[in-house]
Each structure stands twice: as C-alpha cells, then as structure tokens.
Amino acid sequence: MAGAEGFVEADNAEAIIARIEHKSRKIESLLKQYKPVEALKTALEGTYAMTSDERCKSAHWIAVHRALMAIKDVDGMLSSLDPEYYDILMKYLYRGLSTGDRPTCDQCLRIHEKLTEKAGLGCILRFLTDTVNTV
C-alpha cells in the first residue's frame, strides 16, 4: 500500500518485526478486554505491507494465529469485518490449515466455511492465484 508501508522493503526486516511486536502487545491487551474481533482486525491490518522475508511472515502469522484462536463467535466476527480483509483472512486460514495442528485446523476450518459463504468462491480463487503476495 502507499505511504510508509510502501517503503517496508527498504527498511530492514528488524523494523518490521519490531512493528509486529508492538502490534502483538496491542492484540494481547484487546484479547484481555474480551474483544477478539478488534484483535483480529489489528492483526490483519498492515499485513498488506508484504515482504518476502520469512521471519516477517512468521511474525505476522503468529499474531494473526493468536487472534484467530480467540474467536468464539465466527458469524459476529465476519459481519463486523471489512470486506477488504476477506482475501487476506482467507490466505491466513489456509496457512492455518497447512499447519496440521488439530486445534488450529479445527478453528480455521470453522471460519473457512463461514467465510466462503460470505465471500464466495472468488475469495478462494484469489488466494490460489496470488503467487506474489503470499503469507
């Protein structure tokens, strides 16, 4: 995206990871306040500043994973999530499904079904065809 995020590649990975750590603290505090939906939104924001650095991707994933596992009301979460985040959420769901870890997969599958209902097959297509911005 434009602006500061656009120069992420020029920054070193450390700067990004520092930003993600800052985000993680915010996510933790939101979760403590029983606001899992806001936590997920915070986690998904800024992931558009994609890098190809594996450490950054892992750091992003850890933050998103933390927020995803805390979601109990999937329908509520999806109805308050901005449609522009559907595609990025789908990508993280598939990352979750690829971990093979039982609780993660269960949660991701649950969300995947609802998200497909809401966003349609096109959302899955966009995940499959986007080889440039992977998570």
Place this chain on the structure above:
Amino acid sequence: MAVMAVHQFAQCITCHAWSPDQSMVALCPNNNEVHIYRLVEDKWEKVHVLQKHDQVVSGIDWSTRSNRIVTASHDRNSYVWNLEGSEWVPTLVILRLNRAALCVQWSPKENKFAVGSGAKTVCICYYEQENNWWVSKLIRKRHDSSVTSVSWHPNNILLATTSTDGKCRVFSTFIKGVDAKDSIKGTLSDSKFGELIVQLDLSSSWTFGVKWSPSGNTLAYVGHNSMIYFVDDVGPSPLAQNVVFRDLPLRDVLFVSERTVIGVGFDCNPMVFAADERGIWSFIRYLGERKTASSPSRYGSQFSEAFGKFYGQSKHGVSNDTVDTSRTRGAVHENCINSIIPLGEHGALTRRFSTSGLDGRIVLWDLENEQDILEL
C-alpha cells in the same frame, strides 16, 4: 427474462460467430470443423461444413460488411473463407506460427485481422492486392506467454491483448499502405507497427477476454483470480480499477454500453457490471435466474458431497446445503460460458447478444425487459 432462446448444437462449442444478417451461425463443435447452421422455420439446419483445419478451431469471426469468415485453429493456421456462389472457399493465411492460434478478430474496417497464439506472438494479417493473398506481420516482442484474447480499438489501429502472463497490452498495428496516416489523433499518431503503447500489470493470474468500450476510451479485461479490471483513459496515465467479485472467474466480457459490461465465465450465468456517475465500476447482478440463498439448493451431489467431507472433518453439525447457494443449477448454461458475441448493429448500445459454452449451447439474450440494466 433476459433469455430469448436456448439452442443445443453439439456436446461442446469452442467458439461461434453470426452472419451479417444474423440468419446463420458458424460454430466449432470442439473438433476441426466449422459448422454453419441456418434457421429455417424454427429449426436449425446445417447448411455448410468447413473442413480444412487439422485440429480444433479455436476462433471464428464473421465480418459484417464484407461477409468473410476467418478461422484460427490449434494447427497453427488461419483460413479466410469467401462465399462464392453457394460454397465457402478457403484461402490459407500463412501465419508463420510454431504454436497454436488461440483467438482471432476482424478489425473494425475489416481490412485486417489479428490472431493471438500460444507462440507468445500476435499476427496482424492484411490483404495484399498485387499478390492476391493475405500477409501476416508478427508482433514478436513483449508477450511472455500465450496470447489468450485480442480486441481492436474503434480506430482500427490499436489492438489490446491479454495473455497468460497476467498482463494486458495495447499495441499499435499501423501498416503503411493499409492504414491511413491520420487514423489516430494526438500523441499516438507517430506509432510504428508493433509499438507497445501501454502495458497493464494489474493481475497476478492469467488474463482473458479484453474488450474496448464503444468509444474506445475504456478497456475491460478479466483475470483468472475472480477479478475484472477496468481501465479508463488508456494511454500514458491510465486509471485502473480492480473489481473483486464473489464467484468463479470470468472468461469473456462485452460492453453493452459505454458504462455497462456483461461478463461470462465459469458461473454459467452472465454477470452485469456498471459504472456509476463517478465512474466507479461495481457488480450489479446476475442476468439469468438464480436460486436464492433461502432455498437449499441441490447443485449436484458431487459438489455438496465434497464440501460435506471437508467440513464434516471438524465434527460440527454443518448443513452443507447452505454453503455457497449462489451457484445456479438448472440454469440456462450448464457448463462454462467461454464466449459472448453482440447481435445486431455494432453501435453504442447493444441490446442483444449470444453466449456459447462448453455445454454445446448457444443462448440468445435480450436486455429489452431488463429495465434496471438499460437505465444504468
């Protein structure tokens, strides 16, 4: 209902084209022949079979004023067919390709035609009077992969192409002796043949189905990632819009008016897109009948079974009927629609068009009763 008529011609149709008076349709039933059918008292009669190609015919175009058919096939050849008496006589066009020809289109003035191929080239063919044959000039550079679709700008010089490398490009096809010098106004008037005017890199997946709007100001093309791209003011600083939509990808588009586009593809149901007063494009609705989300739709046991297995794994009681009910079954087309052709006068407003698909059907559509679309 927007559907005027549904005709089953074969098991599968790769491409089709209409005669100038729309009384005959030429189609390829997924083999190396072109069949021409004429409507005789409510029944379609096969009146001609054009047999010259060795492999499947991937593109047919029928010129409206000169009544010539051009066909392109996977056998790397193209033929121009002229009606002499009651027979269609083929003329081989030596394209100099070493891969399949994928798409073909006559230019607006019908003095040239463009062929997109798997050889990463576009052939622009024109007729040389002295030698009485069609000459092909190749645009060899620039494409990194197969050229899936070509479309002529109304000025007969600019050609837009889409390719499986994800990009849409606009070239100049100015040929000395064939095109008048002042055909393009403005900054583009000095362009040479094969010059790349603009390259649009909006999609990361294969692109198909490029078309110009009636005025030539806007370009629309689709990506295999369920997105459709609209580009205004094609030139040095184009304005691009990426429109995301719910369902399966599209394969072809048609400008019904300057601000309305119909897209067809794997959803078997045409989609209507329109631009509002600010010029922002968005999806409006489907054209055909759709099953609403409230009724549990049986859209083929295979599909729901697969979803059932997938979600059943999580051991939650899921009703797989509710998933993705937007898919239509028992719709007009039962398989992917891969081509959409306008019917009637090629003007600023197209009311009627036809679609053909992998189910072997050609469906004729009329927007006469779709007031909400006509008023867009």
